[in-house]
Amino acid sequence: MEYLKLVGFYEELEKHSAKLKKTKIISDLLKETEDKLLPKIILLVQGRVFPPWSEKVLGVASKLMIKAISNSTGFSSNEIIEKFKLTGDLGLVTEELVGKKKQLVLFKQKLTVEKVFENMRKIAEMEGKGSQERKLSLISELITSSSPKEAKYIVRTVLGDLRVGVAEGIIRDAIAKAYFSSIVWDKKKMINIIEKAKGKKFVIEKGLLKELENKVSLEGFKKNNEIIEKNLEEIKKLDFWKVKSNIDYVFVLNDKVGNEIKKEIVSTIEGAWFLRPDYGEIALIAKTQGLEGLKKVEIKIGEPIEIMLAEKANTLEQALEDAKNPAIEFKYDGMRAQIHKKGDKIWIYTRRLENITEQFPDLVKLIRESVKEESFVIEGEVVAVKDGKPMPFQKLSQRIQRKYDIPIMVKEIPIQINLFDIVYLNGETLLEKPLKERREILEKIVKTIPGKVEFAKQLITKDLEKANKFYKEALDFKQEGVMVKNLDAKYQAGKRVGYWYKVKPVMETLDLVIIGAQWGEGRRAKWLGSFILACRDPDTGKFLPCGKMGTGLSDQLFEEATKKLKELIIKEEGKNVEIKPKIVVEVAYEEIQKSPNYESGFALRFPRLERFREDKGPEEADTIERVKSLYESQSRK
Secondary structure, eight states: OBHHHHHHHHHHHHHOOOHHHHHHHHHHHHHTSOGGGHHHHHHHHTTOSSOTTOSOOOOOOHHHHHHHHHHHHOOOHHHHHHHHHHHSOHHHHHHHHHHTOSSOOTTOOOOBHHHHHHHHHHHHHOOSTTHHHHHHHHHHHHHHTOOHHHHHHHHHHHTTOOOSOOOHHHHHHHHHHHHBOEEEOOHHHHHHHHHHOOSOEEEEETTHHHHHTTTSOOHHHHHHSEEEEEOHHHHHTOOOBHHHHOOOEEEOSOHHHHHHHHHHHHHHHHHHHHHSOOHHHHHHHHHHHHHHHHHTOOOOTTSOOOOOOOEEOSOHHHHHHHTSSEEEEEEOSSEEEEEEEETTEEEEEOTTOOBOTTTOHHHHHHHHHHBOOSEEEEEEEEEEEETTEEOOHHHHHHHHSOOSOHHHHHHHSOEEEEEEEEEEETTEEOTTSOHHHHHHHHHHHBOOBTTTEEEOOEEEOOOHHHHHHHHHHHHHTTOOEEEEEETTOOOOTTOOOSSEEEEOOSSOOEEEEEEEEEEOOGGGTTSEEEEEEEEEOTTTOOEEEEEEEOSSOOHHHHHHHHHHHHTTEEEEETTEEEEOTTOEEEEEOSEEEEOTTSTTSEEEESOEEEEEOTTOOGGGSOBHHHHHHHHHHHHHO
16 A cells, blocks of 8 residues: 555644544555554554554654654754744655755655554664664655655654554454444434445344335435345344345344444454454454454453553442442552563563563562462552562552663662552453452462562451541551452453442542643753643543642752653643643642633642653543532532
């Protein structure tokens, strides 16, 4: 496939913000993509060349990209920087400059998706002495071979800033639309489809066409399409995989049945992705094997699964009641770790599926010593502990992102792992087993190392008085609170389903994204401050401002924040800077107020930084719905 064809789809995605329109655009792209190219296309449309869990990164900063643009176009770095300051988008700058290119290229070959993809993967594999120059050469080669439009998206992809607004949910729905029958129960939608359909295959519930014949002409529809009428029970038994059935649309009268069929298709796709979080691979299975193939997807050692999530509970009493058969565990102020082992090889992943094995050689050593099984996937919470006392998560976070001086960090910030679950052991998947049984299996295979490898502290009780005492013990030990889990529940990867509940002190914090800041004044002129905080709109993927945080930070925190954010600046106007939404912070506040000054419609009163959330990505930031819910809850109180 020519890369220019993919660029056409990028442009369409960028034009439209509506989720349904984006889903259709990607669905159309998938239908036109051959099998061998499908995994690459899915990654590229998300602005990636590796799955989210891969430890490989392109590692190209704006500074190197500016040099590559200069080499490819003949414009000076200063000219490029000045244009970048105005737009905040090096992709747009490159598009303009390639169109005005000072250097002509003879016999330029057309770029293919394969060529772009492979060059980008090579960039990630370049390390050591001279690697920056080799990266520069590969990027320059791509830009030199590009048309202006192609250059824009190549630059954005390499910088990890594609800007076409495609989240995982849209990819999931596009796979469903591309490879499975469309289930329709809304009559207005049916009429719209009937008026346009040609050469399609329909399965329609008996009696439905009679209801529609007074509302739309059916003569052309019946002439130009294949139509099969079946009763509802027959429809329920159909195979909705298009490759096998060739059924484009299924029309039913019963909205409940329609919803159930559609939900099964979507949840099967998503369920497979929870166990194998790479929609490129999932799309190929969906296309070539249908729902049955997706249902057979299993855990693959060395590749993380999406973790099971907990719901927030208002009170400990409510959590005990909702959990039915409750076990209470410490909710540690640490980093959730998913640990895989196969033979001699061990992998460690965060809740964001980041591979941090190299950053935690001490944890690898501890697991190797305490768990002797051939293969497994276990979960625990890593906390920083020194001299028997827990250290705040902020200390541990210094290790998560560190790529150098690892032995020094291991010595300065020692750790303890508190294990609480197992989902795979020696070829057997344990997801369907109840938590009580999973915990028993875990306790049988782990040899604890006091102060280093422990089991998450647990209490099995329905007694509120005992539970409160345990909760207080967790808080006294400087932990976040407790988890209340249903001992009868299976492990549901990727889901927040009402079997696990987290209970924390009444003051609810928010996890928000920094999207802007201001340079300081006086002695703080070299630091960024007055951070603009934003919540997430899950429908559009946009980040909506909801407050500004600037007071109560120490010089050390201002310096730390500036270091993290400086590389993410995408636009500057005087002292104001626009920040790429990547850094998540946990924020406390006095109250939430309604505000016309912020796009979210809400403002935090006196927000203050609790900690940086290196364990969370922007896609996990709190939503506008959560901000609204907290506002309403606060108003009721």
